[in-house]
Amino acid sequence: MARETRDGETRVAMVPELVGRLTALGYEVVVEPDAGRGALHTDDDYVAAGATVDPAALDDADLVVSVQPLATHAARRLRRGTTTVSFLPVGGPSAELGLVADLRDLGVTSLAMELVPRISRAQSMDALSSQSLVSGYRCAIVAAGLLRRFLPLNMTAAGTVQPADVVVLGAGVAGLQAIATTKRLGAVVRAYDVRAAAAEEIRSMGAKAIELDLETLEGAGGYAREMTEERAARQRELLTPYIAAADALITTAAVPGRQAPVLVTAAMVEQMRPGSVVVDLAADSGGNVEGSVPGEVVRIGNAQVWGGRNVPAQMPGPASRLYAQNVVNLVALLTRATDDGRDGGDGGHTLDPDFDDEIVAGACVTHDGVVRHEPTRLALEGSAP
Amino acid sequence: MARETRDGETRVAMVPELVGRLTALGYEVVVEPDAGRGALHTDDDYVAAGATVDPAALDDADLVVSVQPLATHAARRLRRGTTTVSFLPVGGPSAELGLVADLRDLGVTSLAMELVPRISRAQSMDALSSQSLVSGYRCAIVAAGLLRRFLPLNMTAAGTVQPADVVVLGAGVAGLQAIATTKRLGAVVRAYDVRAAAAEEIRSMGAKAIELDLETLEGAGGYAREMTEERAARQRELLTPYIAAADALITTAAVPGRQAPVLVTAAMVEQMRPGSVVVDLAADSGGNVEGSVPGEVVRIGNAQVWGGRNVPAQMPGPASRLYAQNVVNLVALLTRATDDGRDGGDGGHTLDPDFDDEIVAGACVTHDGVVRHEPTRLALEGSAP
Structure with missing residues (x-):
């Protein structure tokens, strides 16, 4: 989990209460120091919930969750093939087209919470709704x-x-x-x-x-x-x-x-x-x-x-709690069980987004060096030199 | 009606909506300029309700209503025999013993809203309750x-x-x-x-x-x-x-x-x-x-x-509205019909507090040169040189 760096952002993408949901999916949860402060969660709260705290949390991550899009300098620390889950505006006055181009070029798989389709199966991942409630x-x-x-x-x-x-x-x-x-x-x-x-x-x-x-x-x-x-x-x-x-x-x-x-x-x-x-x-x-x-x-x-x-x-407390729940539900969708744990198996899981899934396909902005969100790809090409 | 001069006091003792209740009791209602501003009532609102606006409102008044006790300089403008209706703390850390002594010496009849007895007949005059509601x-x-x-x-x-x-x-x-x-x-x-x-x-x-x-x-x-x-x-x-x-x-x-x-x-x-x-x-x-x-x-x-x-x-709007209603109800109690309006009479009224009435007796602090509220009289004598 990344520490939010944008001015005025007090929310966090993961709350201690839900860390266990991610570890149950097979993830090791690593939190940047002081990341929960805005929502009044201490590093100790995360450790007690089973996470570790590490300033280098982003460097080797398979999956990075945040509320706001990563800052460019943070995105550049990611390995090729890392998946990011965050808000990532691609239209309107606050569109982040420059960052999208960076994520594309870095080979990052980026999912935008605001692009999760408004279908009933995706309700529990609908962060626009949960934040609007707040x-x-x-x-x-x-x-x-x-x-x-x-x-x-x-x-x-x-x-x-x-x-x-x-x-x-x-x-x-x-x-x-x-x-x-x-x-x-x-x-x-x-x-x-x-x-x-x-x-x-x-x-x-x-x-x-x-x-x-x-x-x-x-x-x-x-x-x-x-x-x-x-x-x-x-x-x-x-x-x-x-x-x-x-x-x-x-x-x-x-x-x-x-x-x-x-x-x-x-x-x-x-x-x-x-x-x-x-x-x-x-x-x-x-x-x-x-x-x-x-x-x-x-x-x-x-x-x-x-x-x-x-x-x-x-209202960072409840807003973070609801957002983190949206994130957990989306991450669960991105995660495939590699073994059902019976017959001596390890009950393993792997991060393996299914791009044929309507939700994954809808939310995905960049993957494997290309912009998969069509209007954004056209906007980027239109604004290209 | 006096303009409130204490720092932070936005309430007013009479609202345009209730001016008609006082005129019906036979009073001519005179308002100090700009007195309603804190509660968003303009001078024009009072005039439209039947009051007049006059900087000398206090000078010849029979009855002066305010929220806070009058400032000493305002009290000194009153005629002997004028009646004041306002909050007038006589106990605790905010007691106004100096002002009470002035009112006594000026021959003013002062009634303290906080001394209105808590009996059912006086409920509609209970300003402590109405302000506590707010x-x-x-x-x-x-x-x-x-x-x-x-x-x-x-x-x-x-x-x-x-x-x-x-x-x-x-x-x-x-x-x-x-x-x-x-x-x-x-x-x-x-x-x-x-x-x-x-x-x-x-x-x-x-x-x-x-x-x-x-x-x-x-x-x-x-x-x-x-x-x-x-x-x-x-x-x-x-x-x-x-x-x-x-x-x-x-x-x-x-x-x-x-x-x-x-x-x-x-x-x-x-x-x-x-x-x-x-x-x-x-x-x-x-x-x-x-x-x-x-x-x-x-x-x-x-x-x-x-x-x-x-x-x-x-919340000066509703607080003033409720306080003014308390004031009107108390003023009605202080007012005696001198003529029932039949048989060619003028339906006249006069301000004539009945000091045998439990409510008037309870609320009265000073009258005719003496302090009638016993604990306050004792406090004043105790603090006398």
């Missing part, structure tokens, strides 16, 4: 903290205080979790998503589905697809009164590997009341709210606008 | 925000994340609200209060009552009474394992007009796990947690310790 909860708690009023209805001897009105845009995993959490706290929650199927999910969480007189946009893998500028403008117009009436607005509409759509203009935020709060979970990928800044709270009109920046890293 | 909610939200993990159980395709363990000490209004809010968020909540009756209330909120092998301490008006140092030491000893096991500890044990009891020593906090959070709502009045600092987050052992400082002022 983000969705966190942004609801952030909204409740910024909002200087009660979320729930309060009936007291001194009169009744009305519950807060919350609007959630985007009802994917993060949006639904934001809905669930603000509902738990007693807010009146309205939510909107461009996908038709979302209205039912929104209602199942106890929120009201905002229904606009617009065509729906169902895309691949349960994500929304992009829309025309005309539709986007009409959508903004129809959403304006809902946003103006909200005490808190939470936006969660991000599509992996793409620029986030601007759902809310600054002019729309300016119609909100004094004391309003906006939480833009998509600020990292361009922002659903015009003017939001990742990692900062800015003022637009009467509203405080919080821009998310690597939000899962704000 | 504090209790707020400190639960603060704890959820500081804690970098989920409060609820999360069962996902990538495995289960256990709910957080929360311990609440003190189960008065604030404690019960903190329990309710952390329970809503899905935490496993355990709570303790020295009063026997509290266990049932704790259980009714869905939390587990911590029962220690100690005598209970029931005091007057539903507040706990003080305990011997021997009992306090034994209580700390018995609470230690519960606190060591908690992800978040929220302490709310404060008795108005007294130094808050130290329920938790720094040594107890040092036994908490990495990532733990402590919220000490009583930090303002000395602290339930040794080492907590009002208005700051300090580190003790592995825990982040948040010390509350005028916590209701962190």
Whole structure:
């Protein structure tokens, strides 16, 4: 397991609790010193779980797991044929095309967690979902903290205080979790998503589905697809009164590997009341709210606008736990039993990715000197000199 | 209505929504300019509600309402015979004996909201309760925000994340609200209060009552009474394992007009796990947690310790709304109809406190040149030269 070196990354790819799962698969688990610190796991915790701690952990590894893509200098320490498992953005504003070219040239087999197909067999490996769950909860708690009023209805001897009105845009995993959490706290929650199927999910969480007189946009893998500028403008117009009436607005509409759509203009935020709060979970990928800044709270009109920046890293404990579980499940898929342990066999296992498997084929970016992810290969060739 | 001048006070004693209740009682409502700003009410909001805005509001007032006690220079502007309604601490570390002497000498009739008796007829005037409701909610939200993990159980395709363990000490209004809010968020909540009756209330909120092998301490008006140092030491000893096991500890044990009891020593906090959070709502009045600092987050052992400082002022909107309602209800009690409006009468009212009324008698600190609150009179005479 590699130590994360990117600024602000507190998560880790393996937690002590799950080391035993990897050793059971036949792996010797070696951890870079201090690698767990961000998620409050000490080297001793890993040793107690059966791992060893070694500054040279990466040098002879068959398999390297991390949250963020390896830094180039770390990748260059890998042996030819090493497999890496991490997030590895290949599209959108944060695409890592230079690193992909390096991994290709180094003969590294790289698997990108965000490319794991969204099929039911791969649910337990879906790190985008598990991290979105963390983000969705966190942004609801952030909204409740910024909002200087009660979320729930309060009936007291001194009169009744009305519950807060919350609007959630985007009802994917993060949006639904934001809905669930603000509902738990007693807010009146309205939510909107461009996908038709979302209205039912929104209602199942106890929120009201905002229904606009617009065509729906169902895309691949349960994500929304992009829309025309005309539709986007009409959508903004129809959403304006809902946003103006909200005490808190939470936006969660991000599509992996793409620029986030601007759902809310600054002019729309300016119609909100004094004391309003906006939480833009998509600020990292361009922002659903015009003017939001990742990692900062800015003022637009009467509203405080919080821009998310690597939000899962704000809850490194559970985010790491869930990510590590995703990793373990993927690693199990990459591992083949060489002996069933009966008749005196050694019960051995070997790392042997099956590239005919839909999940492995989908997640693989580079292997054996070639870029196997087609759009990335085309992007690299397009950008080649 | 006076503008609040104390540092950090964002609440206001009257909100536009309730101005009409005072005019219906026959009062002309005059507001100092910009008085509502902290709670996001503009002068225009008050004017629209039927009040006038005047820098000289205090000079000719029959009745002055505020949250904090008036500053001495403001009190000196009052006519003899003016009535003031505000918080006015007369005991404990924040007692305002100097101001009380001034109010006495000025011939002001002063009523202290914290002295309103805790009887059922006065429930709607109980500002300590209404503000504790706000504090209790707020400190639960603060704890959820500081804690970098989920409060609820999360069962996902990538495995289960256990709910957080929360311990609440003190189960008065604030404690019960903190329990309710952390329970809503899905935490496993355990709570303790020295009063026997509290266990049932704790259980009714869905939390587990911590029962220690100690005598209970029931005091007057539903507040706990003080305990011997021997009992306090034994209580700390018995609470230690519960606190060591908690992800978040929220302490709310404060008795108005007294130094808050130290329920938790720094040594107890040092036994908490990495990532733990402590919220000490009583930090303002000395602290339930040794080492907590009002208005700051300090580190003790592995825990982040948040010390509350005028916590209701962190939610000025609802805190002001509830306080203003308490004030209106008390003012209504102080007001006598001089004419029932029939037979051509003017339906007039006059401010005419009935000092035989248990509530008025209990809340009154000074009247007509004398200190009527006996312990305060004794304290003043004791401190006289």
